[in-house]
Amino acid sequence: MxxxxxxxxxxxxxxxxxxxxxxxxxxxxxxxxxxxxxxxxxxxxxxxxxxxxxxxxxxxxxxxxxxxxxxxxxxSERVVKARRMILELLLANHPSECIICEKTGDCRLQDYCYRYGVKESPYTGERREVEIDRGNHLIERDPNKCILCGKCVQVCHDIQVTGTIDFVDRGFYTRVTTPYDLPLNTDICRFCGQCVGVCPTGALINKQFKGTRPWEVSKVRTTCPFCGVGCNFDLNVKEERVIGVTATPEAPVNGRSLCVKGRFHKDLLYSPERITTPLIKRDGEFVEASWEEALEEVASRFKVIIDRDGSDAIAALSSARCTNEENFLMQKFMRTAVGTNNVDHCART
Amino acid sequence: MAGLATSFGSGAMTNSIGEIEFNEVLFIIGSNATEAHPIIGNKMKRAATVRGAKLIVVDPRETELAEHSTIWMRLTPGTDIALINGLIHIIITEGWADHAYIEERCEGYDDLWAVVKDYPPERASKISGVPVEQMYAAAELYAKTEKAGIFYTLGITEHTTGTANVMSLANLAMVTGHMGVESAGVNPLRGQNNVQGACDMGALPNVFSGYQAVANPDSLKKFEEAWGRKLSTAKGLTIPDMLEGAASGKVKAMYIMGEDPVLTDPDANHVRKALANLEFLVAQDLFLSESALYADVFLPAACYAEKDGTFTNTERRVQRVRRAVPPPGGARADWEILCDLSGRMGYEMHYDSPAEIMEEIRRLTPSYGGITYERIEKVGLQWPCPTLDHPGTRYLHKGTFPRGKGLLQGIEYKPAEELPDEEYPILLTTGRKLIHYNVMTRYSDSLLTLDPYERAEINPVDAEKIGVGDDDQIRVTSRRGSVVTRIRVTDKVSPGVIFMTFHYKESPANELTHAAFDPIAKTGEYKVCAVKIEKHTGEPLPAAN
Incomplete structure (x- = not known):
């Protein structure tokens, strides 16, 4: 020690x-x-x-x-002076558009400029003008806001182990980019979004968060509904609507890592194809029904069949997508209310 | 799971995800983890690139993990047992087996050797297509490394020999003593978010929660007393039996919660006929799935973000799911629907919340005995967790197996039920891909735009034979059905093999697959069937949406 x-x-x-x-x-x-x-x-x-x-x-x-x-x-005075100068040098080549930047409120560069009272750069000179990559629906890359901290490069190489991006060129022209400066696409990128998660500025943005300020959301910790790895993440909720997903360092299995499905699936919740009313089929067509009607229909039809053909004439598929509590209740329901052991789910492996 | 239950007495991942990075050797067979279990895949790649572990990958396709491997054994689909027997043969004859471990912890060694002795590497190589030298290298690397774990997924289990495949892997781990230690073991990576939990909860015809057999009088009595009802002891039906019963008219009604057997079960046309033949079908889901189209009543369910509960992941960790937003319109949580329906059927089920259901689970399920919402508020617990002060279990079978001694068994290789022949010369194998998850993510525009349609993988040799190239459309036909798909021409698959996913309803691969089932686990043979391919000349598939 x-x-x-x-x-x-x-x-x-x-x-x-x-x-x-x-x-x-x-x-x-x-x-x-x-x-x-x-x-x-x-x-x-x-x-x-x-x-x-x-x-x-x-x-x-x-x-x-x-x-x-x-x-x-x-x-100390010397330290603060040095930090101010570093910030001023960064701002010399950084767009001054915090007012409309997606990252406002969650930007380390902005935070430190605020902390050390740096509002503009005394240095004027050449500025980068690189095209913004808006070529996909998930991630926007604005290299003009990049401060070359290298975290995205490292996370892509060492945590995600894909290596889609790296530093190219030297000096003032150094930048982080893809092979041949291609826009991000599925041939070169797994869209895990881990680069977005570590970016301290607005250079890498999760597009699903556009139009939402970080202080407007509340976070609800949950477990991913896709594969069996069991990643934890936070659902970001604004006005009773899930805006998107952010990782949390407290997740025991995945830490701050997420994959494309975990990070970007939220519009699944709001698919226009979601059914939100019970349906009963009449003359071959589904018609909307109340819960009362629909559940009475199910209960009475089940009862008719149990009385006529016995409980074993009914079978149920439970679901590896549903919760433990629901699977427990489904087998309980089949074994008690219906009276059969005919319950299974698709994952027999 | 039946395989591991036979060999060890308990069927679950023996070690934990956190240990993966610290394996010195990872023997990865039939598992495309970087796409099907991306975060585990990352840890495997990280083990290889950052920590210098060696990967032994067994896969007919050149997966991303194969690219990171020290040894990639490209076996012919469905020949796993021959290959594993060959590896065990080498390990035993070269003196690399851990006889002290076998003596102390296992039984059945003679039965194992009686079969394995007939699989010298030359024979195993001839069947599996894996070169003898590669088998020696892999056997030595795996056997001689202390922290060497086996990882497998549905590439092992989705065969008519799935259970036997798993028991073979258990043999391999036991003869080398790779059990009951950190960063080793036999690790099935469970496919769906809560497969482990659905099994644990007794959503199976033969067991209550915690694998307590319905046929066991003690368990029966316990549940009858808890639930206040006389319970049936008649053997319940598995999915294939249910569908068979539906087709034959023996099963009159089905209640399907959160599954879409038409897209996900083998031989879709057979499934369709079975569902259509039912007198009454209830579907409870988020969407009108292909299966729900056959329903008489559809009950709209809340999705995971709209309800409270728990999922159990592949390493047996029970974790919280939390309601973040209300369900849309009139949709209701599955547990609420079940309680309501049960009451209407004359059996009252009242719970104020899923936490209260967990209390009942805890009381009736020994392995979940110590799990409460309070304890898993921040970090989930891994079962077995029998009491409220038990810390949970990171890795299984330390010192002893639940069945006492580990069971070594002689497992004979049996070819897949349907192999390519003159009429259907191509072998179809199926799987998942990264962007999608089963049949659900297609409802997410963000994900769909990244990967809008099926692109079956075929080798350039086969593509040239029928005169097609990247993104062209081909017709794939088996004895059971015929589908049209776009293709990607790649040497990631061998000549004579086609790979498809089952994510897309426009190109439903399971119309082609074979409804042959493992005799014990009743798992479908998704990984091998025979098809023919031809250039598609009819109406083209719709453009990507």
Whole structure:
């Protein structure tokens, strides 16, 4: 274990811990754009610089391990000045359209500019003008808002292990793009949206959230209804309507990972083909009915058949899509109310 | 599941998803995890690329996992047992078996060897099409690595020999002692979100919840007392028997909740005839599915985001599902509909909430005995979880098997029921793809636009023979039906093999599949049947919607 001091507070952490992690342990938030606890340390954005007594230069907190007796200042005058300059340099090549940006309210760049009072850049010069990729229904890529933190590249390579995107070119012209600058498509991309999940700015957007501000939604934790992996995620609800899905680091199975189905399925709920009224077939056509009529019809027809042919003339398919409670009730219903063991579901494997 | 239940005494994934990344070897057979279980697929790829694990992939198709593999064994569909027997033969004759483990933990070794001795690698290779050298390499790598897990999906079970296939894999894991330890074991990746739960809850003809047999007088008495009714001991019908009974007139009525057997069961035309022959059919679903079209009454159900409850995932973890929004219009949660209907049939079922149903499940189901909504509020628990202070179970069969000793069995290879011949020379195998999930995601425009129609995969050799190319339309015909589909020409499949999914009603692959069933589990043979293909010249398929 290592003892050190951060902003005058004593901290005791295991050797190998970084300054950033040590600070987090005692509730000190060191700003960062390219750091992510699940990814390899990149140390590229420099936002997390801190002053270490005795060191000549400011140190990046995300990549500097603690040393015994270290004295660290995370918001000293020198540190704040450096962070301001970093933000001003980023803004020099970033569209100033926060008012209409989808990411407003959930943008790290915006948050830090607010925190350090940076409202514009004193630097003027060439600006990027790259075409926005709007070629699919799910993800919008606006490279002009990219700050080159590299998190999307890492998550695509190391967590999703697909490698659809990477850095190309050098210096001012560095950008994150697809092979041959193709728009995202299913040949090169799995549309897991994990890049969107880690993007700190508005460069990568889940289109389903367009028109919704982050503070307008409430989140409901649930379990994905698709395959048997059992990912957890949050349904984002606005005015009694599911807007979209966001991942949560608290998910025991999947962490913040989701696949295309889990992340983007929400319009399934609002398919115009959903049936919302009971139907009874009369003369070969379905006609709308009340629950009273429909359930009475089922109960009476079942009873006629039980009386005439016995309970075993009725059979039920339960469902591997329904909840445990519903499957339990279906077998209970068949075994008690109907009186047969004729209950099964399609997953016999 | 019947296979693992026979071999070990309990049928479920033996290890946990969190352990996958830490396997040193992953033996992945009949599982296209990156598409069917994407997050597990990612962990497998991550094991290989980030942690340096080695993947042994057994699959007739060059899946994404095959691309990441150290050894890809491209077997002929339906020859799994011959291949696995060959691997066990090598492991035993080369002295790589774990005899101490076999001696202490297993029985039936002599029965196993009596069969396996007749599968020298040369013979196994001839049947499966996998080269002998590859078999040696795979056998050595798997047997000699401590943390080596087997992973399988429906590529193993959806055969007439599905149960036998699973028992073969159990043999392989037991002779090498890869059981009851972390990051190893035998791991079926369950297909649907709550297959595990539906089985656990007793939505099966022979068992109550927790696999308590209907035929067991103690269980029967327990449930009769809890439910206040005399219960039937007559053997219930499995799905194929139900459909057969419907077709023959023995089954008069069916109640189908949340399933679409017309699209998902093999031999769709047979299923249609069976449903049409019913006197009365009730369908309860979100949409008017292909099966619901035959219903006399349709009951509109709430979807998962509109109700409370739990799902049990493939690693036996019971997790919460929460109501986020109200159901649309008059739709109601399945559990509410069931309670209402039951009352009208003269059996009152009253629950204020699904939490109350879970209380009843907990009281009647030993493996769920410690599971309450309160305990799983934040993180789900893995059964067996017998008591309120039990922490749940991460991996099974440590020290002992539920049946005592693990059962090694001699399993003979049997060819698939229907193999290609002169008239139907192509082998059809089916599966899922990433963007879609069974027959439901097609109702999501976002997902549908990414992948709007079926593209059956055929090898360039076969494409050239009938003069077609990418996105052309072909007619695929089996002895049971005929469908039109667009194609993708790719060497991911071998010559003589066509791969289709069952996601699209315009190209319903299950009109072609064979309703031959595993004799024990009654699982359909979705993975092998014989078809012929020709260039489609009639009315083209509608353009993508």
């Amino acid at each position: 290592v003892d050190l001091t951060i902003d005058g507070k004593a901290v005791n952490v295991p050797a190998g811990t970084t300054i950033l992690e040590a600070a987090q342990n005692i509730g000190i938030d060191i700003p960062n754009l390219c750091y992510d606890k699940d990814l390899t340390v990149f140390g590229g954005c420099r936002m997390c610089v801190v002053e270490v007594e005795g060191a000549r230069n400011l140190q990046t907190a995300c990549s500097t391990p603690v040393n015994p007796g270290m004295v660290v200042w995370t918001e």
